[in-house]
Amino acid sequence: MKECDFLREAFLTDYMDGQLKASEKEHLKRHLQECALCRTFVEEVKRDVVGPFRELPKQEPPLELWQAIKQEIENENQGAGGWDLWREKLKGWMVFPRLIPVAATLMVMVLVGGAAVHRVQIAQAQDKEQGEYLIALLGQTGGTQGVDSTDASGPIERYFL
Numbered sequence: 001m002k003e004c005d006f007l008r009e010a011f012l013t014d015y016m017d018g019q020l021k022a023s024e025k026e027h028l029k030r031h032l033q034e035c036a037l038c039r040t041f042v043e044e045v046k047r048d049v050v051g052p053f054r055e056l057p058k059q060e061p062p063l064e065l066w067q068a069i070k071q072e073i074e075n076e077n078q079g080a081g082g083w084d085l086w087r088e089k090l091k092g093w094m095v096f097p098r099l100i101p102v103a104a105t106l107m108v109m110v111l112v113g114g115a116a117v118h119r120v121q122i123a124q125a126q127d128k129e130q131g132e133y134l135i136a137l138l139g140q141t142g143g144t145q146g147v148d149s150t151d152a153s154g155p156i157e158r159y160f161l
Helices: 002-010 014-017 022-034 036-054 063-078 081-095 096-142 154-158
Strands: none
Touching: 002 022, 014 022, 014 036, 022 036, 096 154
C-alpha cells in the first residue's frame, strides 16, 4: 500500500502528462499490471480528470498575456537585489559551506569566553578595590599603624591581604 501511495503521488501526474523518464514509466507500468486498485485509480483519473480537458479545443493565450508574464519574470529577476544578491555573492565565496556552522560556533565560543574572562577581571578588580578600601579604613582608625601592606601581622590583615 505504501508503494501505491508513493506511485500515485510521485508519478501519476507526470505519467498522465507523458513526462516520466523511461525507467520510471516502466516501474509504474509493472506496478499497474500487478495492482488492481492503482489500475482502477488511473482509469478513473483518465476518465474524470484528464479526459474532459483533452476534448476541449486548444486555445492560444493572447500575445499581451505572454508579454505581461515575461515582463513580470524580468521584474522579479531584477528585483533579486538586496538579500538575494548578497546571498548569491556569498555562495561564490564559500568554498566549504559545511564549515559555516563550525565557524559560527567558534565565534560564539570566543565571544562567550571573552565575556566570561572580562567578568572575572572585573570581579578581581572590585575585590582589590574593596581590600584597599578596608586597609584605608583600618589605617584611619589606627588599626594598621606602621604596618606595611606586605607585613600582615594581624588577623584582619592576613584575612584580607
